Structures are given as C-alpha cells and as structure tokens.
Amino acid sequence: MSEAYVECLVKSKGNVLFTILRWVLYVLAGVAFLSLAIGTGFFGVLFGFGLAAGGYYLGMLGEVEYEYLYMDKEITVDRILAQNSRKKVATYSMEKVEIFAPIKSYRLDNYKNRQVKVKDFSIGTEEKPDLRYVFFYEGGEKVIMSPSSEMVKVMKNANPRKVFSD
DSSP states (O other), X not given: OOOOXXXXXXXXXXXXXXXXXXXXXXXXXXXXXXXXXXXXXXXXXXXXXXHHHHHHHHHHHHSEEEEEEEXXXXXXXXXXXXXXXXXXXXXXXXXXXXXXXXXXXXXXXXXXXXXXXXXXXXXXXXXXXXXXXXXXXXXXXXXXXXOOHHHHHHHHHHOTTTBOOO
C-alpha cells in the first residue's frame, strides 16, 4: 500500500474588527496607566494590565494560520495563533468523507440544502479564482479548506471516487 504525505500551510485573512478592537484596548490601557499618575491607585494599574492583556490576546486571534496534513487517508488540521501557539483542531478520516470538491462545484448541488455544522479552516475570503474546497464529513459537518493543488492531486489519486477538482 502506498503512503501519501502532504503538508499545506495557509494564512487566514485578518479580521478588521479584531485589529480595531485591539488598538482600542491598547489606547484604553494607556489611559488607565496615565490615570495612575493622577491617583486612581492599584485598581487603575490592574485595569490597565487587563486591557493590555485583552489587546494582546485579540492580536493573537487576528493572526491565524491553518496547517493541513494529509497522511494515509487522514486529514489533520492545526490552528497556529500568531506563529507561536499551535493547537490540533480536527482529524478527519477519508473513509468517512462523502465528497471533497471545489466550493463552487456543481457536484455539491445535492448537498446545498443540508442543515449541518460548518467549520471554516480556509483563508476566510472569496478570491478570484476561488480555490477553496468543501467536504462533507459523516453527514453532520461541512468543512471548508484552502488546500494546495499538490494536496488535492495526492488526495484524488488516493480517493478518486470522493475527490473532485473539476
């Protein structure tokens, strides 16, 4: 049995709301620290540190990357926050995948009216051309990804009846 191994790293587009909110929290933290000079005391410092920590955390959430790993008919998705914190988000077996096709494919027409939980591990925005893919897992999940063409090719060679590249 041949083993296939492909890695793919994609950076999700940053959310403008996170960026604005992060800078607002930094400004409020600065105001809280300045209020210490005026005389609010310990609570002003504590509030300032809390706001600064919130701004830092929002900054991490704004810089998200996803790493896809395809190995031996299994897809593993890791989320990387601010290039320093990695967490395994999901693992999917290709045996339980119903269909894997481009997001605009006509092959997904039979699946459009399903009420399923959507998980988006893609770049987050629609580009021209749209290179995102969708797969339905065990009838209960719709997963959106942005795999590389090499990954799609390897997956199609291993699972020709489930993986389509139109």
